[in-house]
Amino acid sequence: MIPRLDTSRSVSAANSNFFKHLASVGFEGDTGTGVSERTVYSTDNSIYQVAPAGVLFPKNIDDLKRIAKALAKPEFSTVTIAPRGGGTGTNGQSLTDGIVVDCSRHMNRIIEIDPERRTARVEAGVVKDQLNKALEPYGLFFAPELSTSNRATIGGMIATDACGQGSCLYGKTSNHVRALRAVLTDGTDFLSRPVREEELRALQARRDRIGDIHRTLARISTDDREQIEAVFPKLNRFMTGYDLAHLQREDGLFDLNAVLCGSEGTLAMIAEAELALLPIPACAALITIRYDNFNAALEDARTLVALNAASVETIDETVLQLAKGDNAWPRIAAFFPDDADGPANGINIVEVLADTAGDLAEKLAVVSAALQGTLFAGRKGFSTVHGKADIDAVWTMRKRAVGLLGNVDGPIRPVPFVEDTAVPPEHLAAYIREFRALLDGEGLTYGMFGHVDAGVLHVRPALDLTRADHAALMRRISDAVVALTQKYGGVLWGEHGKGVRSEHVPSFFGPLYPRLQEIKQAFDPLNQLNPGKIVAPAGSALPKIDEIPLRGSLDRILGNDIRAAFDNTAYCNGNGACFDFDADGLMCPSYKATRDRRFSPKGRASLMREWLRRLAEKGVDPRREAERLRRTSTVSGLARRVWNSLNPANHDDFSHEVRAAMDTCLACKACAGQCPVKVSVPAFRSKFLELYYARYLRPLKDPVVAAIEPLLPLMARTRPLYNLVVGSTIGRTAMRFTGLTALPALPAPSLRRSVAIATPEVLARLSAQERDETVIFVPDAFTEHFDPQVLSAAIDIAVLLGFRPFLAPSLNNGKALHVLGYLRAFEKVADRTARQLDRMADTGIALVGIDPPMTLAYRSEYAALRLRARVLLPQEWLTHVIDRLPAPAPVRAPPLYRLMAHCTERSNAPAAVSQWGTVFAKLGIAFSAVDVGCCGMAGMFGHEVQNRVLSENLYAMSWQPALASAGTEEVIMATGYSCRSQVKLMSQRHIPHPLQVIRTHLQAQAAAIGETRHV
Ligand SMILES: Cc1cc2nc3c(=O)[nH]c(=O)nc-3n(C[C@H](O)[C@H](O)[C@H](O)COP(=O)(O)OP(=O)(O)OC[C@H]3O[C@@H](n4cnc5c(N)ncnc54)[C@H](O)[C@@H]3O)c2cc1C
């Protein structure tokens, strides 16, 4: 049995009093002081781990002022804070042992969009893509781009002066900031905007913090002009973090925002920003160019940049190979074909923008002519990408590059610490040659990609930072790269800000470093804002990159075996792809509905990793515990579980915090399919629950849910009784008592009597030719009993296509057991089912499942059983036998059939939706897919009383509006039984499965042909 894990924490009296004080002055937001919040906020995307004293989630600017005023009180002079947005910083920017101020949970309102002035006013926690989605109807967008645009916040972008692809055309975030509403550590609420000289003089004359700040900056800007001119490099990615070079603007205005942008939370908390917007380019296209080798791609970049492209991006062979293995690749593979002499080993992507289609064609012709006209060694072919959907898909792949690098096996994984250097583009190729020689000399593997037009290179050498020799290597490489960037006139921090790498600030800023200290002193005299970043107070030093605790040093105790055994939980690198703001995106429904980062894949992975670490500290190997558990009888530990559950000493157990985070997971598997590192929460969650519930009692609903699948045949036989229970008030009350709600009634009739069963004897009698003409449907028990109409449609289709359909003998899938962590029972069920499936598959006959998550369970939950049988999704089978489908009927008027596919198949079977498209196209039926998030039902999740509110909130976020906006000429279809049940329950609508639509179509066509023959 796993032990109790202590949750006691050492927080200074000042910090804990700070939280109490805030409550007493009416702080409206939330606070998080538990171990779970502190664990989840102890990492970002960097290699570091620092647990904060707690987390504050301000509701509004008044809360920020309350925090600041409290900081100004003498009793809290030792309290420090670090503002935080999406937490996607790559260098520990938002990590602190003080208090985190998370502006992303509540302060995420778009306050105003002014299309006339082309401005938007937003709170700091608004996500960049959220803003651009809201701006789209106005034909406007917020231009600075970054790979984390679906989760990085405007506050974080401003504080790191973010930019990325397209920076040569659009510049950095600071180029688009009109005004900032900032809260200073004395509680001042200041609207910072560029001012004329007389306004500056008035500000300097003030006798308050604002006066100090302006006097200091104006003096430095004047007195140190020559040093500033000499020190700041003339790069597209100018040196951020107290950007003195842009304080005094060319138009004569004095712009305090130049130092606030890029200040990484060290000068003020940004509450709101007024941003400049640009019109969305009317026309766009990409040219993807293939190369023999990455060096050739880099050398060619200069020719491409000279063609006035909007942006030029590059990808090396390693990233390209990883992209080819990604779920998103099939969507874009056509734009990166293999050439006759082999696949590409380097890619450049050239973006061309224009105001009109004619302009675009002309610009594309110029690029194409240049590519065709000039012979360049190493350049292979090129392809052109048109249309927003395809262009977005290519950029999405490029944005996933960092994450993809993390999708490798073993403990040696790419880590950021020199990942965003910038040098003048004309030196990039030479610089990269030396960079590669450095990494090759150390025997390291790495992938490279970047913005060649801006001279920015992204590289993450692969290291295992649990190893002392690799931690030392990190320092060696870091120093060498600092020297290399300085040799080529570049900067270490070309894109992602400084964070822990601030150690190198004095060497880059040289004689100006004391001026930075004066600026910090003027803004934050007690060094309470994100200390240790960018600048240290006079007389003290910045921390060194190897003085901050590494995640690796905490993971060391786990060892490689445990890290490998828990479904990538220890390898979550915090890139935050699972914080996608978009309600219609796949990952992660429970995070979207709660905005609580504990309830995200990253949150759960962090907690699980911490749980494993705490067990390891106590010498407990959870794998051994699980083995022991499986050897003992379930009943024997009952008394102990009762005692543990009742014993007040156990109320304080870290495992409860982990379980609470696991409870809200829908097991939709979007993380398993979409997380670039393949962190699979459902997989490690079951392992956790198995051990947790060996120590504590399970809720009553667990055994009830586990029993449903095997009892379904009996329930079907006593259908009226079951329906009476779920349909009556008393029955529903009783069900609620067990923890279940909104259970569906059992429809009639069952199909089993009318279709032949695929017994081994029957199959053995079939000839080889007959087997080719046969299909076996493998419905899970839920589909068979709750969704017989869809199974019936599948069978009818098989007959209409000339197949002889069989039904597999009754099989239990066991997915519910897996979800609940009854792993011993699951293994038994799955073993039996796998053997039956393999026997049927050995006949060579196609096996076809119906419900997506149940069918796909044979590929994931069953993976450990080495199942040979491949149970196809219906659309996989139909595309396989596509020649059997009749020629399209004459084009008919609408309806348009629109598919809302189940999120598990969308995220784990990437071709699933396009395969339905192929089938519908072959039949001549107008078809399109609707991108929706999770419906909220997810198997039994939405039927559990404790989850029902969350389930309904999720439905309201994506499915409800999508259904409500469907036109009268549109028929919405859904593949998931859960989804259709949720629609029925919430919108009182019956929507068909695509198989039902196809059956109707085939029957109509068959009838028409019959009639024609008859005539
Ligand atoms: C996979 C990956 C790809 C990336 N690609 C890019 C890229 O293309 N371009 C790029 O520029 N960056 C990139 N980054 C880095 C990161 O996404 C950016 O720095 C981003 O701007 C951080 O935003 P955030 O909301 O996550 O901020 P956080 O990481 O939460 O914070 C970053 C800094 O901003 C400060 N901050 C946050 N909110 C406030 C506020 N309200 N007031 C004051 N200070 C605040 C924090 O204290 C911290 O110092 C990438 C990161 C990852 C993981």
Ligand code: SF4
């Ligand atoms: S769970 Fe995956 S997507 Fe989320 S932060 Fe971790 S690695 Fe990134």
Ligand code: SF4
């Ligand atoms: S399975 Fe779904 S709900 Fe659970 S963590 Fe993964 S994405 Fe989130």
